[in-house]
Amino acid sequence: MSLQLFIVxxxxxxxxxxVIRAVYRFFFVKKKSGFCGGCxxxxxx
Amino acid sequence: MRLSELQTGDKAFxxxxxGSGAFRKRILEMGFVRGQEVKSILNxxxxxxxKYGIMDYEVSMRRSEAVLIEISKxxxxxxxxxxxxxxxxxxxxxxxxxxxxxxxxxxxxxxRVALVGNPNAGKTSxxxxxxxxxxxxxxxxxxxxxxxxxxxRHNGYKFILTDLPGTxxxxxxxxxxxxxxxxxxxxxxxVIINVVAASALERNLYLTTELIELEKPMxxxxxxxxxxxxxxxxxxxxxxxxxxxxxxxxxxxKKGFGIPELxxxxxxxxxxxxxxxxxNVPYGRVLEKSIGIMCRDLSVNGSSLNMPKxxxxxxxxxxxxxxxxxxRKFDKAKxxxxxxxxxxxxxxxxxxxxxxxxxxxxxxxxxxxxxKETLSEKTKFEDKTAVLDSVLTNRYFGLPLFFLFLWxxxxxxxxxxxxxxxxxEWMVDEAGNLIRGNMAEGPLKDLLVDGVFGGxxxxxxxxxxxxxxxxxxxxxxxxxxxxxxxxxxxxLMHNIGLHGKSFIxxxxxxxxxxxxVMSTRTIESRSSxxxxxxxxPFMSCSARLPVYILFVSAFFPRNGSFVMLGLYxxxxxxxxxxxxxxxxxxxxxxxxxxxxxxxxxRMPTFKSVIIHMWERAKQYLLKMGGPILxxxxxxxxxxxxxxxxxxxxxxxxxxxxxxxxALPQTEKENLMVEIEHARNTEHQVNSYxxxxxxxxxxxxxxxxxxxxxxxSLLSGMAAKEIVISTMGVLYTGDSDDQQSLQTRLLSAExxxxxxxxxxxxxxxxxxxxxxxxxxxxxxxxxxxxxxSWRWALFSVIYSTGLxxxxxFLVYQIGSFVS
Numbered sequence: 001m002s003l004q005l006f007i008v009x010x011x012x013x014x015x016x017x018x019v020i021r022a023v024y025r026f027f028f029v030k031k032k033s034g035f036c037g038g039c040x041x042x043x044x045x
Numbered sequence: 046m047r048l049s050e051l052q053t054g055d056k057a058f059x060x061x062x063x064g065s066g067a068f069r070k071r072i073l074e075m076g077f078v079r080g081q082e083v084k085s086i087l088n089x090x091x092x093x094x095x096k097y098g099i100m101d102y103e104v105s106m107r108r109s110e111a112v113l114i115e116i117s118k119x120x121x122x123x124x125x126x127x128x129x130x131x132x133x134x135x136x137x138x139x140x141x142x143x144x145x146x147x148x149x150x151x152x153x154x155x156x157r158v159a160l161v162g163n164p165n166a167g168k169t170s171x172x173x174x175x176x177x178x179x180x181x182x183x184x185x186x187x188x189x190x191x192x193x194x195x196x197x198r199h200n201g202y203k204f205i206l207t208d209l210p211g212t213x214x215x216x217x218x219x220x221x222x223x224x225x226x227x228x229x230x231x232x233x234x235x236v237i238i239n240v241v242a243a244s245a246l247e248r249n250l251y252l253t254t255e256l257i258e259l260e261k262p263m264x265x266x267x268x269x270x271x272x273x274x275x276x277x278x279x280x281x282x283x284x285x286x287x288x289x290x291x292x293x294x295x296x297x298x299k300k301g302f303g304i305p306e307l308x309x310x311x312x313x314x315x316x317x318x319x320x321x322x323x324x325n326v327p328y329g330r331v332l333e334k335s336i337g338i339m340c341r342d343l344s345v346n347g348s349s350l351n352m353p354k355x356x357x358x359x360x361x362x363x364x365x366x367x368x369x370x371x372x373r374k375f376d377k378a379k380x381x382x383x384x385x386x387x388x389x390x391x392x393x394x395x396x397x398x399x400x401x402x403x404x405x406x407x408x409x410x411x412x413x414x415x416x417k418e419t420l421s422e423k424t425k426f427e428d429k430t431a432v433l434d435s436v437l438t439n440r441y442f443g444l445p446l447f448f449l450f451l452w453x454x455x456x457x458x459x460x461x462x463x464x465x466x467x468x469x470e471w472m473v474d475e476a477g478n479l480i481r482g483n484m485a486e487g488p489l490k491d492l493l494v495d496g497v498f499g500g501x502x503x504x505x506x507x508x509x510x511x512x513x514x515x516x517x518x519x520x521x522x523x524x525x526x527x528x529x530x531x532x533x534x535x536x537l538m539h540n541i542g543l544h545g546k547s548f549i550x551x552x553x554x555x556x557x558x559x560x561x562v563m564s565t566r567t568i569e570s571r572s573s574x575x576x577x578x579x580x581x582p583f584m585s586c587s588a589r590l591p592v593y594i595l596f597v598s599a600f601f602p603r604n605g606s607f608v609m610l611g612l613y614x615x616x617x618x619x620x621x622x623x624x625x626x627x628x629x630x631x632x633x634x635x636x637x638x639x640x641x642x643x644x645x646x647r648m649p650t651f652k653s654v655i656i657h658m659w660e661r662a663k664q665y666l667l668k669m670g671g672p673i674l675x676x677x678x679x680x681x682x683x684x685x686x687x688x689x690x691x692x693x694x695x696x697x698x699x700x701x702x703x704x705x706x707a708l709p710q711t712e713k714e715n716l717m718v719e720i721e722h723a724r725n726t727e728h729q730v731n732s733y734x735x736x737x738x739x740x741x742x743x744x745x746x747x748x749x750x751x752x753x754x755x756x757s758l759l760s761g762m763a764a765k766e767i768v769i770s771t772m773g774v775l776y777t778g779d780s781d782d783q784q785s786l787q788t789r790l791l792s793a794e795x796x797x798x799x800x801x802x803x804x805x806x807x808x809x810x811x812x813x814x815x816x817x818x819x820x821x822x823x824x825x826x827x828x829x830x831x832x833s834w835r836w837a838l839f840s841v842i843y844s845t846g847l848x849x850x851x852x853f854l855v856y857q858i859g860s861f862v863s
Contacts, residue, residue, distance in 0.1 A: 004487030011492065015678050026825075 046118070048097070049111035051085040057116040058082055062402065064113040071640055073405040074214040076100040076248045077114060079398075081409070087434060090443035091536035094545070096434070096643060102245035103430070103643040105532050105545070110640065156315045157205045159232070161225055161256065162240030163249050164211030165644050167268040169193075170298030171240060172208040175308070179660055180208065181560070182653070183522035191563070192228065199308045207234065210566075213248075215255045216365060221567075223367065229259060230351050236311045237263040243273035243280070243295070244645065246420065250412045251405075253289065254326050258356045262317075263291050264310045270295035270303070272645075277424030285419040290324045299650065325355070328407040331395045335362055335388040342384050361385045362392070362400050430525075430645045437526065443533045450526075454517040455613070456606045459594065462510035466594075469509070470785055473502035492681055495777055500677025503773030503786040504766045505669050507591035512658045512665075514587055518556050519657035523649030527552060532643060541621050542628035546641055547577040551620065554584025555613075556661075558819045561586075562826040572632035578830055579627060579840055580620040582819050585613050587661075588765035592814050595769060599787045600807045616815050619847070668766065676760060676767040680774045683734035692731070696724040725777060726796070729753075734775070748813070748849065749806040749856040751795065758813065764820045805859040809852035816848035 051057055059081045062072050076099050077083070084098040094107045160168040169182045176195030193208040209228060210221040229237065239256055241249040246267075256263055267273075267282060286293040292310045296303030328336065339358030350357060350371060360368040362385060372378050392400045437446060477498040484490040521527050527549055535545030546568055554561035561581045568574040585593075593612060597605045699720050703713060729735045737759070738752030745755040753775040761768035769786065776789045793801040802810075818824060818841050828837035 002487055004485070004489035008488040008492055011678065012682060015675055015682075018675055019679070026821075 046116050047112045048083065048085075048106075048114040048116050049095070049108045051083070051111075051116060053085050053087055056082055056084045057118050058120045060115040060117050061398075062114050064110075068110065068640070069113075070216055070401065071213065072110075072114070073402060074216065074251060075104060075640070075642075076251070076409065078402070078406045078409045080120065082120075083116065086431070087438060088440065089438060089532055089535060090440050092440075093536045093539070094532065096438070096532065100245060100247045102248060103645075105535070105641050105643055107535070107539070154201065155203045155205065156236060156311060157207070157232075157234045158236050158238055158311055159207045159209055159229060159234035160238050160240055161209055161229070161252070162211060162266075162268075163213055163242060163245075163252060164642065166211065166240045166242040166249060167298040168211065168240045169208055171238070171266060171268065171296065171304065171307075172206055174298060174301050175204070175304055176206050179656060183527065191566075192224075199305070200312060202308075202312055204308065204311070207232075212252065214252055215259070216363075226367075229256075229261060233351075235262065235315050237261050238266050238307065238311065239263055239291075240266045240268050240298075243267045243270045244276070246273070246280070247409070247412055247416060250415075251408055253291070254408045254411060257289065257291065257323050258326065258353065258359065260323050260353045260356070262314045264307065264314055265289070265291050265293040266298075266303070266307050267293055267295045268298050271297050271300075279421045281419040285415060288324070288415050288419070299653075326408060326411050328359075328404065331392055332362075332400075332403060332407060335392055338388060339385065342381055359404060362388060363404050364389070364401060433646050434529070438529055438533055447530060447533055450521075451613070452606065452610055454514065455609045457517065458510050458514045458590070459597075459605045459609060462507075462513050462594070463598070465509035466506050469506045473498060473506060474785065477502065488685065491685060492678070495684075495774055496677050496681030497674070499773040499777065499786075500680065500770030501669050501674050503595075503769045504591060504673055505666075507594060507766075507769075508662060508665055510590055510594055511587050512662050514590060515556060515661040516654055516658050518553075519654045520649055521552070523647065523653055523657075525644045525646045528641065528643050531641060541624040542632075543573055543576060543624060547573060550577055550581055551584050551617075554581045554586060556587055558582055558584065558586045558823040559826045562823060562830055565830060575831060575836065576624050576627045576632055578827055579836065580623050582823055582827075582840060582844055583616045583620040583623065583816065585616045585815055586765070586819050588819060589814055591766055592768050593811060595787060595790070596802075596807055596811055599791055600802065600804065612811060612815055615812065619816060623843075668764070672764055673766055673770050676763055677770040677774060680734060680756075680760060680771050683737070684729060684732045684774060686733060687731075689728075689731065692727060693724075696720060696727075729775070744849075747857065748809050748852040749803065749860075750810065750852075751801055753793075754801075754806075754810060758817070761814070762818070762821060764822070765814065768814065805856050805863075808859075809855040812855060813848045813852040816844055816851060818844045 046057070048057070048059075059077050059079055061079065062069055062077055064072075081099060086096040086098050086103065088095050089105070094105045095111060096103055096105050097111075160172055162168050169180050172178060172193065172195060173180055173182065176197045178193070178195045180193050180195075191210065195206045195208070197204050197206065207228070209225050212221045212225045214222060215226045215229075216222050228234075237256060239253050241253060253265060265286075267280070273280060280295075282293045282295060292314065294303050294307045294310055296307055298304075327333070336355060336358045339361055340354045343354045343357055352368075357368055357372070361372065361381075369382070372381055375381065389400050392403055396403050398406070436442060439446075477494055480490065480493050480498070484493070521530070530552060531545035531548040533545075534548045538545055538548055547565075549567075550561045550564045553564055558581050561584065562578045565574045565578045565581070568577060593609055594605075597608050601608045700717065703716055703720065706713070708716070730739070734756055735752065738756040741755040741759065742750075742752045745752075745758075750758070753772070756775065757768045757771040760771040772790065773786050776786065776793050790802055795801055824837045824841055827840050828834055831837065
């Protein structure tokens, strides 16, 4: 295997890791929600 | 007489505020209380809303709202019939509290501080200066929509600062009021810094009186003190501090003046513990009697709330629903509420006004009394805001000037940005050529040249345009013109079922849709907020700008600014039509009040504009190094693999055959280019990305789009800049030299030799880019803000469907006509 191909494969593995992490965070990590948007506290809602 | 009948330039006094609910409460809290002088300053270009001056600040209000406020030209008449409840001023002698007493024992080295204050009082400026953060600031209400935390060290103490959204009071009527109150009560910061705008002291101190009632350790930052001095006024803040029994420190947040003193006072208050005797705002005989009864009943019922009894009593009498709901959990809630109702009737009968107004009037009475003794009269009346407003919000010039400003913004972005763009383009080309010329053939070289330089290099050239666009947006935000834009546009917005306040997120959307969606939180009504956040994606964000500039400068170089302005206008038109549709179909009933503070014009400092531009440039560059780089590499991988050795050797054989032929050199070179072109085309068609593109092509073919455009649009779902980086990877061109993407797109051809980018395809493509959803981050923001995946999905399906239909109509009708 050529050195260039080896480096390209390594880059591919790193990029795959980044994408999988991003997908995981998108679907499974819950963000702390802000103060508004859903509460029924104020009568303007 | 009604406020709406007051002629421009005339003054009158408030008699009574009619109406109900949040509007009435907000109006009262903003200082529209009995006896207060109000002046009608000017009408918006379309005659509605109207700008009024009250308590040294300006507020805009629609005629339909102004009609609810009763006024009188005579002050005596305004004060007549107000009951005989004289407020006994400062009945409690202030105890000797020395805030600078060094003997107070040290409590701890970490101090949690909450910044609380009216909107646009300068909390974030102080926060940024103290903590070294670069949170977004602007000269209009509601810039901060969520709490932000920062830390700093001073005199051996660690301060954990929390910057809270601006609020006029601590009532339970709007989300920010509820949020700030619950933060103070539940998070229990060690010290509150109440940021007060010195230029509108009377109104700002209203919140201070409410905070005093919470009996929390507090320091008042008298911010923008230079503006108070600039108006020729002087404030005896020492005396005011003694009256309120709260340390008051003059500050100028933008320049850092007074911040060390402010922090010193925070330390002293923290060290002194909770032993400070806070002042009781005197409410007068009738109200005090009712408060006393409520406090006694609360003591009997053993209230265990984390609020002072006096505060609970006042809030119950005011009809605060949040406190009422908490009280309902008590054993003897029924008795308590029955007593409360009785006391409310008693107040109404004796004072001839509802308890809510009575408490607000009393608080403003207390503030007026305190300021009478400490604040001198205005001596300088040089009012640049009035002069600027007479032109910028003029009945005839207001709207044309606003559109002229937008045109100048796009012209500058397009024309001035073209010069640095050329320099960066040259640098990218040279760097690409360096690798092409000096690196051995192989996949890594292809990845660097076609993936990294072709993809990221194609996007990075637009950095100057983005920075210029943000300089204009920063100027608009920092000068106070943003609020005027909302004021000018209110009437038009009203016609589509929204109000002027919705216009601010829409303008912000020109920068980035994500903060624009988040800023819809400042809109009080849920349905208006929902409509606004669903139409924000049609505001063409800066991520779409590179695509426009690329295509407009390549295919419409002469009329670039007009084409761009046209695109932005189409976006606004689609947003308007969508808003009408949503209002008619999903969010039918509701009339939203429009009460918005109009800040004084302030000249943005060079530093603040540079910070805005730098922050944006940094974000753009981080995006280049992050998602855009990753996307470019992925697209390159999908386009590079699978490799087919058989096909490659076939083309190699053809090339070798050509080498052996006895042909003139030029003819040989031309044939070689054809062979390489065929090799590239066949490779791309058979690559993974080619297969995805061809799978999509039947859907996109009716729009005139080839598979490469289709793939670019698909990858653009992550972020719009990726459209360009994908095109940069896919449209490789046939030249041995690094060529600009613009050149490669201009020379892109179908197999039959016709250009890929005909004018109709370019127009359809640009409209598709404009209308289909901007990026996944915006969709997530819509989901977060609407608390519903349903509306986020609606946004995706609606915008993509609409983009397809419009691009289809452009291509098919255009082809039919031509």
